[in-house]
Amino acid sequence: ATPIEKKPEWIKTRAKMGPQYTQLRDLVKNEGLHTVCQEAGCPNIFECWEDREATFLIGGEQCTRRCDFCQIDTGKPAALDRDEPRRVGESVATMGLRYATVTGVARDDLADGGAWLYAETVRQIHAQVPGCGVELLIPDFNAVPELLAEVFDSAPEVLAHNVETVPRIFKRVRPAFRYERSLDVIRQARAAGLVTKSNLILGLGEERGEVSQALRDLHAAGCELITITQYLRPSRRHHPVERWVKPEEFVELKQEAEQIGFAGVMSGPLVRSSYRAGRLYQQAVAA
Numbered sequence: 456a457t458p459i460e461k462k463p464e465w466i467k468t469r470a471k472m473g474p475q476y477t478q479l480r481d482l483v484k485n486e487g488l489h490t491v492c493q494e495a496g497c498p499n500i501f502e503c504w505e506d507r508e509a510t511f512l513i514g515g516e517q518c519t520r521r522c523d524f525c526q527i528d529t530g531k532p533a534a535l536d537r538d539e540p541r542r543v544g545e546s547v548a549t550m551g552l553r554y555a556t557v558t559g560v561a562r563d564d565l566a567d568g569g570a571w572l573y574a575e576t577v578r579q580i581h582a583q584v585p586g587c588g589v590e591l592l593i594p595d596f597n598a599v600p601e602l603l604a605e606v607f608d609s610a611p612e613v614l615a616h617n618v619e620t621v622p623r624i625f626k627r628v629r630p631a632f633r634y635e636r637s638l639d640v641i642r643q644a645r646a647a648g649l650v651t652k653s654n655l656i657l658g659l660g661e662e663r664g665e666v667s668q669a670l671r672d673l674h675a676a677g678c679e680l681i682t683i684t685q686y687l688r689p690s691r692r693h694h695p696v697e698r699w700v701k702p703e704e705f706v707e708l709k710q711e712a713e714q715i716g717f718a719g720v721m722s723g724p725l726v727r728s729s730y731r732a733g734r735l736y737q738q739a740v741a742a
């Protein structure tokens with residue numbers, strides 16, 4: 456990718472390769488496995504893989520929705536691949552993961568929005584890798600209770616749905632989603648007894664006070680875990696970075712979120728919604 460905006464100093468990571476990371480890297484290469492961690496060039500890969508945590512994308516490479524911050528292509532998806540859940544389970548087993556995050560594209564082309572695909576992937580990982588935690592990061596399934604129930608019944612350790620931004624600019628950033636509908640997804644997940652999680656991306660044009668309000672809205676909706684991240688522009692077609700949030704502000708936001716009552720918070724310039732997700736889940740369990 457071509458650098459567009461000049462990144463501040465604190466955006467850069469130091470590469471520290473540990474033994475677990477190098478083992479996983481060789482394995483993934485030799486077995487021809489696919490992870491979001493590698494394919495998105497995630498800067499946290501040394502840390503997450505050292506903890507044997509990784510992220511997988513399901514549903515194909517084309518999304519039926521278009522969000523302003525997202526590098527996934529919008530288009531007509533390929534036919535549903537019913538063997539994909541089994542293969543993801545197999546990859547998690549081969550990698551010997553302790554915690555797997557599964558996310559995917561929106562499949563509005565399918566009658567069930569992909570609910571079966573998401574649920575089956577959780578079931579496959581649990582069946583093939585007993586003891587591995589699964590974090591399922593879902594689109595909104597239009598908040599249809601029957602579709603969400605099908606997904607929730609697969610019993611992921613964490614059910615994540617990201618609001619990503621604040622109400623005032625939500626329509627521009629996520630035209631096919633609705634802020635209130637996303638809060639409703641979290642509300643329904645919590646009511647189903649799941650541990651819930653969401654994410655806010657900063658640098659999309661939101662104001663500081665609006666971030667505080669979104670944190671309060673999420674907590675009121677039953678959200679227990681939160682990640683707060685910096686927007687990085689994937690390409691020139693995407694919205695420019697409106698501001699680089701300073702590391703101190705991320706620390707402040709973490710304290711604020713904890714005061715509001717979140718059980719676990721990850722907040723920082725390089726944090727991603729799946730960053731050290733297993734560790735964050737443990738905080739929710741302990742709370």
Ligand code: SF4
Pocket residue numbers: 518519520521522525526527559560561594
């Ligand atoms: Fe990206 Fe998800 Fe939005 Fe699709 S719905 S464009 S995958 S963020």
Ligand code: SF4
Pocket residue numbers: 491492493497498499500501503504508509510556727728729730731
């Ligand atoms: Fe993988 Fe997510 Fe960790 Fe990045 S933050 S390395 S995508 S698990």
